[in-house]
Amino acid sequence: MLAQLEARDAELRRFAANASHELRTPLAIMQTLLEVARNDPSRPSTELDERLRAVNARAIELTEALLLLSKVDQRSFVRETVDLSLVAEEATETLLPLAEKHGVSVEVCGTAAFTSGSSALLLQLTTNLLHNAVVHNLSKNGTVRITTAAEPGWAVLTVENTGEELSPQLVATLTEPFQRGTGRARRDQAGVGLGLAIVKSIARSHDGTLSLGARPQGGLTVTVRLPAARPSA
Ligand SMILES: Nc1ncnc2c1ncn2[C@@H]1O[C@H](COP(=O)(O)OP(=O)(O)OP(=O)(O)O)[C@@H](O)[C@H]1O
Ligand SMILES: [Mg+2]
Incomplete structure (x- = not known):
C-alpha cells in the first residue's frame, strides 16, 4: 500500500515537472513577442498589451515555481x-x-x-x-x-x-x-x-x-x- 502511494506520488511529481517544463517554451515565446510589440515604434502600446505582459509574467512565475516544487522533492541536490x-x-x-x-x-x-x-x-x-x-x-x-x-x-x-x-x-x-x-x-x-x-x-x-x-x-x-x-x- 505504502509502495503504491509512493509510486503514485513520484508519478505526480514527474507529471508536474514535465508539464511545467513543456509550458516554459510557449510562455517564453509569448514574452519575446510582447517585447517585440513593445519596441515597435509604429504601434503605440495599449492597455491590453500591459495586461498581456502582466499575465505572461505571472504564468512564467507560476511555471517556474511548479518546476522548482517538483524538483525539490527528488532530493537530487549536493549537500x-x-x-x-x-x-x-x-x-x-x-x-x-x-x-x-x-x-x-x-x-x-x-x-x-x-x-x-x-x-x-x-x-x-x-x-x-x-x-x-x-x-x-x-x-x-x-x-x-x-x-x-x-x-x-x-x-x-x-x-x-x-x-x-x-x-x-x-x-x-x-x-x-x-x-x-x-x-x-x-x-x-x-x-x-x-x-x-x-x-x-x-x-x-x-x-x-x-x-x-x-x-x-x-x-x-x-x-x-x-x-x-x-x-x-
Ligand atoms: N509571513 C506571513 N504573514 C502573514 N500572512 C502570510 C505570511 N506568509 C504567508 N502568508 C499567507 O499565506 C498565504 C500563502 O503564502 P505563500 O507564500 O504560499 O503564497 P503567496 O505569498 O500568496 O504567493 P507566492 O507564491 O508568490 O509566494 C499568503 O497568500 C498569505 O495570505
Ligand atoms: Mg509567498
Whole structure:
C-alpha cells in the first residue's frame, strides 16, 4: 500500500515537472513577442498589451515555481555545510529594497546555526519566508525579525512579522499549494500561492520541519528546524 502511494506520488511529481517544463517554451515565446510589440515604434502600446505582459509574467512565475516544487522533492541536490545565519543575512540584503518600498523594517539577529544541505535551496527557503513577511505585513510601520539559533541537535530559523490577525484555522491551511489567505492581504499582494509549499518541501527534503503560528497581536511566526551539522573545517 505504502509502495503504491509512493509510486503514485513520484508519478505526480514527474507529471508536474514535465508539464511545467513543456509550458516554459510557449510562455517564453509569448514574452519575446510582447517585447517585440513593445519596441515597435509604429504601434503605440495599449492597455491590453500591459495586461498581456502582466499575465505572461505571472504564468512564467507560476511555471517556474511548479518546476522548482517538483524538483525539490527528488532530493537530487549536493549537500554541504551551511550556516543559516549567513543565509539569513544574504536573503535580507537581497530583499531590503522591497522592505523599504513596503515601509517594513527588518531586524536580523541570532547566532551561527549549521546544517547540512543545498545552500541554494536553503537561500530560496529563507527568501520565500522573508518575502512573505514583508509583503503580507501591515501597510504602515510593519516589522520583521529573522532569528537563527543552534539548539541541541537542531539549526533553527525563525521569521516573525507584524500583520493582520490570522485565525489558527486559516494558518493551518497556508502551506497547501495555491492557498492564498483571505481579505485585504490577498487582494493587494496576490502571489502565486506556492511560496510556503516550496518552503515546506525544501524543509522536508532536508529532513527538517516547518511550523507556522498566528501571533496573538497579528502576523505570523514561522519556524524551520533542520538537523544540526558540525561547522566545516
Ligand atoms: N509571513 C506571513 N504573514 C502573514 N500572512 C502570510 C505570511 N506568509 C504567508 N502568508 C499567507 O499565506 C498565504 C500563502 O503564502 P505563500 O507564500 O504560499 O503564497 P503567496 O505569498 O500568496 O504567493 P507566492 O507564491 O508568490 O509566494 C499568503 O497568500 C498569505 O495570505
Ligand atoms: Mg509567498
